[in-house]
Amino acid sequence: xxxxxxxxxxxxxxxxxxxxxxxxxxxxxxxxxxxxxxxxxxxxxxxxxxxxxxxxxxxxxxxxxxxxxxxxxxxxxxxxxxxxxxxxxxxxxxxxxxxxxxxxxxxxxxxxxxxxxx
Amino acid sequence: xxxxxxxxxxxxxxxxxxxxxxxxxxxxxxxxxxxxxxxxxxxxxxxxxxxxxxxxxxxxxxxxxxxxxxxxxxxxxxxxxxxxxxxxxxxxxxxxxxxxxxxxxxxxxxxxx
Numbered sequence: 001x002x003x004x005x006x007x008x009x010x011x012x013x014x015x016x017x018x019x020x021x022x023x024x025x026x027x028x029x030x031x032x033x034x035x036x037x038x039x040x041x042x043x044x045x046x047x048x049x050x051x052x053x054x055x056x057x058x059x060x061x062x063x064x065x066x067x068x069x070x071x072x073x074x075x076x077x078x079x080x081x082x083x084x085x086x087x088x089x090x091x092x093x094x095x096x097x098x099x100x101x102x103x104x105x106x107x108x109x110x111x112x113x114x115x116x117x118x
Numbered sequence: 119x120x121x122x123x124x125x126x127x128x129x130x131x132x133x134x135x136x137x138x139x140x141x142x143x144x145x146x147x148x149x150x151x152x153x154x155x156x157x158x159x160x161x162x163x164x165x166x167x168x169x170x171x172x173x174x175x176x177x178x179x180x181x182x183x184x185x186x187x188x189x190x191x192x193x194x195x196x197x198x199x200x201x202x203x204x205x206x207x208x209x210x211x212x213x214x215x216x217x218x219x220x221x222x223x224x225x226x227x228x229x230x231x
Contacts, residue, residue, distance in 0.1 A: 009158075044122075045208065045222040091160060105176065106220065110160040 002027045002094050006109035013082045014117050020067075021077045021112050023092030029053075033095045034068065034075045035106070040088040048090070051075065079114075087116045121145070122223035124209050130229045137196040139226050141209030147221075148214035150192035152176075152184065155206040155225070164207075167192055168214070199230045 003026045013019035025034070036048040051059045051068050058066050063083075067076045079086055092109040125140035141150065151166040153176075163176030165184040173184050181203060185193045192211075196203055207226045212218040 004160075006160075044224050045210075047219050050219075105163055105166065106161075108161040110158055 002029075002032075002096060002107045004092050004094050004107050004109035006092055006112050008112050009110070010113045010115070012115045012117060013079075015082055015084060017082055018078060018080045019082055019114065021079070021090055021092075021114065023075045023077070023109055025073050025075065025092070025094050027073070027094065027096070029096050031097065033097065034066075035093040035095065036064070036066070036075075036077045037091045037093060037108075038086075038088045039091065039111075040085075045091070049077065082116045084116050084118060087114060089113050122209055122211055122221050124207075124223040124226050126226050127224060128227050128229075130231065131196075131199050132231055133200060135196075135199050135230075137199045137228065137230075139194040139196075139207055139209075139228070141192045141194070141211075141223055142190055143192075143211040143221070144190065145211070145213075145221075146189065147211035148189075149212045149218070149220075150186065151210040151212075151220065152182075152192065152194045153208040153210065154178065155208055161208065164194065199228075201230050204228060204230045 005024045032053045034051045037045050038048045039045040049061045049064050063080045065078045089111045091111045093106045122143045131137050149168050152164045153161040155161050162178050164182050167173045167186040183195045209223040210220040212220045
């Protein structure tokens with residue numbers, strides 16, 4: 001079974017600065033996908049970024065980028081130029097694709113609460 | 119935009135009651151999911167469905183059942199609510215296929231007293 005570990009329960013960053021959220025995972029699979037989801041206070045969870053394990057290039061979405069270290073089983077999220085709207089809970093998630101049939105399941109970490117200070 | 123709605127934002131029920139949580143998506147998604155979110159535990163999958171009338175157990179199905187009679191609607195049923203089922207319940211949906219983004223509803227905060 002896969003496990004996802006987010007060891008930091010909370011972090012705080014000054015507006016406009018850069019912050020990195022850590023995530024490690026454990027799997028024996030070679031082909032898988034990794035995700036970061038964001039859950040703002042009292043709002044719906046949304047996908048921030050995803051990474052395919054077979055791609056060496058780190059994924060980037062505007063101010064959000066990942067540092068994917070496959071050998072170390074590490075998948076950290078970097079938020080540049082932090083904004084007040086980035087205040088949220090962030091979840092790291094793992095997915096092992098199925099060959100056929102139903103959509104593969106997501107395994108989530110426990111989440112980290114990020115606060116952006118004005 | 120994909121819209122996933124849940125019937126209630128807040129719900130208070132008594133121990134032993136039968137509880138229905140409803141989820142509706144408007145994008146013709148094949149897959150639908152029910153998660154439970156608890157502080158310090160993250161999200162845990164209860165059940166998911168990949169087609170009408172088809173379901174599969176997640177990681178913590180005990181004490182829950184589900185129903186999917188129509189493609190757009192996925193119900194989570196607590197046959198006899200207990201206090202340890204007090205939690206935030208999140209519904210999600212996605213297109214069919216191996217790797218698809220999941221779209222989440224706003225959540226239902228259920229309190230069982």
